[in-house]
Amino acid sequence: MSESKGLNILGSDAVDPLRRNFMRTAAAGAALAAMSGCNMDDFFRKHFKELSRTDLDAVLRKIEKRNLERFGKTTTVDATGARPGVEFGYGLDLSRCVGCRRCVYACVAENNQSREHPEIHWIRVLQMDKEHGVDLTHADMYYEPEHVPQPGKFYFPVQCQQCSDPPCVKTCPTGATWKEPDGIVVIDYDWCIGCRCCMSACPYGARHFNWAEPKLPADELNPDQHYLGNRPRPKGVVEKCTFCIQRTRKGRYPACVEICPVGARKFGNLLDPESEIRQVMDTKRVFIFKEELATHPHFYYFYAT
Amino acid sequence: MVGLRTWSAVGVLALTATWTAATQAQTSPTERLVQAKSPPFSEGIYPCKECHDGPGDKTRRTLAFHEDVQTMFDHDAEHRWCLDCHDNADRNVLHLSSGDPVPFTESYRLCGQCHGDKYRDWRAGVHGKRIGHWDGEKTYSLCVNCHNPHSPRFKGVVEIDVDGKQTTAPTLEKIRPEPRPRRPEEMRP
Numbered sequence: 001m002s003e004s005k006g007l008n009i010l011g012s013d014a015v016d017p018l019r020r021n022f023m024r025t026a027a028a029g030a031a032l033a034a035m036s037g038c039n040m041d042d043f044f045r046k047h048f049k050e051l052s053r054t055d056l057d058a059v060l061r062k063i064e065k066r067n068l069e070r071f072g073k074t075t076t077v078d079a080t081g082a083r084p085g086v087e088f089g090y091g092l093d094l095s096r097c098v099g100c101r102r103c104v105y106a107c108v109a110e111n112n113q114s115r116e117h118p119e120i121h122w123i124r125v126l127q128m129d130k131e132h133g134v135d136l137t138h139a140d141m142y143y144e145p146e147h148v149p150q151p152g153k154f155y156f157p158v159q160c161q162q163c164s165d166p167p168c169v170k171t172c173p174t175g176a177t178w179k180e181p182d183g184i185v186v187i188d189y190d191w192c193i194g195c196r197c198c199m200s201a202c203p204y205g206a207r208h209f210n211w212a213e214p215k216l217p218a219d220e221l222n223p224d225q226h227y228l229g230n231r232p233r234p235k236g237v238v239e240k241c242t243f244c245i246q247r248t249r250k251g252r253y254p255a256c257v258e259i260c261p262v263g264a265r266k267f268g269n270l271l272d273p274e275s276e277i278r279q280v281m282d283t284k285r286v287f288i289f290k291e292e293l294a295t296h297p298h299f300y301y302f303y304a305t
Numbered sequence: 306m307v308g309l310r311t312w313s314a315v316g317v318l319a320l321t322a323t324w325t326a327a328t329q330a331q332t333s334p335t336e337r338l339v340q341a342k343s344p345p346f347s348e349g350i351y352p353c354k355e356c357h358d359g360p361g362d363k364t365r366r367t368l369a370f371h372e373d374v375q376t377m378f379d380h381d382a383e384h385r386w387c388l389d390c391h392d393n394a395d396r397n398v399l400h401l402s403s404g405d406p407v408p409f410t411e412s413y414r415l416c417g418q419c420h421g422d423k424y425r426d427w428r429a430g431v432h433g434k435r436i437g438h439w440d441g442e443k444t445y446s447l448c449v450n451c452h453n454p455h456s457p458r459f460k461g462v463v464e465i466d467v468d469g470k471q472t473t474a475p476t477l478e479k480i481r482p483e484p485r486p487r488r489p490e491e492m493r494p
Contacts, residue, residue, distance in 0.1 A: 146480070148481075
């Protein structure tokens with residue numbers, strides 16, 4: 001009597017229905033994977049951190065081949081790792097920034113962002129009132145005066161803060177985003193399922209989603225690419241600033257540092273006491289954005305005057 | 306036999322030493338600072354000695370020439386005039402307050418006399434712009450790449466080419482910003 005009281009969810013078939021369902025789903029999944037052109041190698045690939053040197057090389061060559069097919073352009077995709085004894089730090093001088101947005105577009109060009117529909121900018125420059133100080137309720141990112149800076153205003157660029165305790169990483173259900181030993185928070189676009197949990201977790205609005213197939217003209221493609229950085233992204237994945245991982249892992253400054261016409265952007269190794277960023281931290285008034293959230297960014301705002 | 310073993314040991318040591326040196330060079334390469342090219346003089350103005358061939362009248366006054374400089378001049382104009390920085394005896398150089406001559410290519414030394422805090426920051430890489438490598442060769446801008454010495458408050462810069470090298474020159478106009486980002490409602494295809 002007592003058995004018949006419960007809901008008869010599984011039915012009374014003699015064959016184990018769970019197993020049947022599983023077989024059906026697996027077959028459908030495999031068929032779908034085959035139809036969508038998704039390679040079975042990709043489907044059963046190990047996580048980036050578990051790939052052997054040979055497997056990683058094969059993956060990188062495959063991306064180069066796809067780049068050639070998609071853009072008709074030869075590219076080099078590498079996966080240069082973090083250097084021991086290096087932890088990157090970024091400084092931004094708020095008393096210098098004039099809000100010209102040169103950094104925004106240098107970043108777009110360097111990192112192969114989608115140009116329009118969707119338009120993706122990894123850097124947002126906020127215009128704020130000197131009267132109110134750093135206050136997001138009085139911030140405007142759509143300012144368009146004839147010339148900058150405007151009287152009574154200051155400019156506050158925001159990009160990924162490369163937190164030491166990143167909420168985005170904690171929330172990712174698939175392990176597609178993680179923190180590298182040199183402090184850069186990276187995304188594996190092949191592992192991202194597009195759930196956008198990380199975007200809602202990020203207190204800085206630094207993560208951006210490819211709502212449509214990214215529009216990137218072949219003649220504007222930057223051919224020097226990093227697997228965890230500026231390689232072209234597909235539709236449906238999240239992306240963000242990586243401190244220009246393809247440049248900085250090779251010792252170069254990020255693109256936004258080099259374009260800044262006022263020299264407001266500083267970059268270097270936090271573990272080197274002689275580096276520019278350490279000079280900033282030792283001698284200037286430095287603060288981090290939304291300190292109360294205890295995300296511990298590697299991005300430091302400062303006032304040189 | 307012993308000799309052979311010793312030599313192999315030396316060989317291995319030498320190899321290890323080379324390898325260690327190579328790795329060290331890779332992990333801590335020497336930082337090398339390169340000066341950016343300074344912007345060129347206004348056309349036909351240098352060498353100054355072509356017109357000012359000897360010491361002139363040191364009295365502060367409005368000149369009947371160099372009108373462009375006199376119009377824009379806004380560098381503590383109440384207290385300063387030409388010969389506070391330009392050398393009276395040799396017009397092809399500048400001079401420090403001590404009277405020591407400074408070539409135009411080292412004008413930052415002159416700026417540093419009054420703007421000591423900025424000079425210190427600039428030398429440490431905190432003030433001003435550097436491009437290149439954070440751990441290797443970097444090119445640093447000079448004061449005159451961003452500030453017009455006769456009207457030094459920063460307004461804007463333009464990219465210029467000097468001797469085939471990219472550098473910047475200060476302008477008297479403020480910077481025009483790049484286009485604003487699209488609003489979400491403007492992004493629908």
